[in-house]
Amino acid sequence: MSDYNIFSLGDIVLQSGMRVPDARLAYKTYGTLNAAKDNVIVYPTWYSGQHYENEWLIGEDKALDPTRYFIIVPNMFCNGLSSSPSNTPAPYGKARFPNVTAYDNVRMQWRLVTELFGIQKIALVTGWSMGALQTFHWGAMYPEMVERILPFQGSSKCSRHNFVFLEGVKAALTVDAAFSDGWYDAQPDKGLRAAARVYAGWGLSQTFYREKLDLEKLGYSSLEDFLVGFWEGWLLSKDANNLLGMLWTWQYGDISNNEMYQGDFVKALSSIRAKAIVMPCKTDLYFPPEDSEFEVRHMPNAELRVVDSIWGHFAGGPGTSPVDIGVLDKALRELLER
Structure with missing residues (x-):
């Protein structure tokens, strides 16, 4: 018995122009959608992670409280549950599976949220690492829809380093x-x-x-x-x-690489209207605070909070550092109350 659902996307065409036939988006929800459909949190997965590996931040004693919020965890393409090289039949499977961008991922997640659930407003999008990359994309692609974002230990564009x-x-x-x-x-x-x-x-x-x-x-x-x-x-x-x-999705992650922004990175950042707390870790070797400082400087409603931790990229990550998770949870609570 699987603990997740599948949203059938039909045949989709990616940014690359390649097609994924009979595409599938795996997801899990926590909590109940209220009548106003305004208690929604979207919480995308990270590099290699699946929905159950996002659960360290979900619980009745946490900011992501399923008794208050309807939390949707969409599984990223290529993670083995959503359409991936490992589960797509020939001729598009294995090494022939097409390259998928973060833009492609979030566009299909938007379809899940709007078509299946009829949701028009999202209270919060948050995510770690590649989940943060998708969080930034949500803010830039759907600025009228997303009210708050909290990307942590991640970036809106893959740096050269x-x-x-x-x-x-x-x-x-x-x-x-x-x-x-x-x-x-x-x-x-x-x-x-x-x-x-x-x-x-x-x-x-x-x-x-x-x-x-x-x-x-x-x-x-x-x-x-x-x-x-x-x-x-x-x-x-x-x-x-x-x-x-x-990995390819990560390397080519860029919120401005689409028809909306035509490669204008600053314009894409400036278009994020959501109230935002951006949380890098002081010792993260992937996503140093300097990159986040640039992002926040160009986001109209953003605050930078650098996590003072020696856990590097795993500060606030999947259950490894309880102290840092507490810092993150406190920020999530504060943002949700704004």
């Missing part, structure tokens, strides 16, 4: 002979393990490792145990083509 980091992950995945240019029958385990070790040097800060929080806070017995158990264990549970599909 971030792009280069992801090239390392891609190279590690694809260099494994078992990858077979994406036409593998069994997962390329060596490539997945190598990609995990590339990730390990970026996902958490230098100070995190210096202070041995992998041992002191996460309970691993050694650095090697952490690299195997935490990082390799994460990527070995994923499909390589799916990971590469989401």
Whole structure:
């Protein structure tokens, strides 16, 4: 029994001009839509994550309280539940699955929200990492609809430095002979393990490792145990083509790369009318606060709050740092009360 639903999109045409036949958008809802349809929160997934991996921020004791709000968690394309290389039949499956942009993702999420539920206003969009990328897109693509956004540890446009980091992950995945240019029958385990070790040097800060929080806070017995158990264990549970599909979405994430803004990044940022709190982490090696400072400077109703944490990209992330999650939850409560 699955704990999610499927919204059938029919045949869709992506920004690239390529088609996804019989496309599907997997989603899960928490709580009840009220009669006014004004208690809606959209909470997109992150790189490799699925809806249940967003649940660390949802609960009756949290800002994302399902007794008050109707929370929609749409699964990103290529995450294995929505249309992905791993679940799309030939000739569009595996290595032939087309490139999907964040714009494509949010456009289809908008269809889910409006066509299935008849929702016209969204109280809040929030998300971590690639979820933040989609959050920014919601604000820029549907400024009249979205009242508040809180993107955390993410950006509205992939930086050149971030792009280069992801090239390392891609190279590690694809260099494994078992990858077979994406036409593998069994997962390329060596490539997945190598990609995990590339990730390990970026996902958490230098100070995190210096202070041995992998041992002191996460309970691993050694650095090697952490690299195997935490990082390799994460990527070995994923499909390589799916990971590469989401990686492409991440690398080419840009809220201005569409017909609305024609590549004018500042114009796209300036068009976000939502009340916003943008929350980078001081030690995030993917999304440094400097990038967020630029974004907030050009957003008319935005506030920058830098999270003072040594957990790097995982500050506020999926259940790893309770103190940082508390800081994030407090900001979400405050924003929802505005």
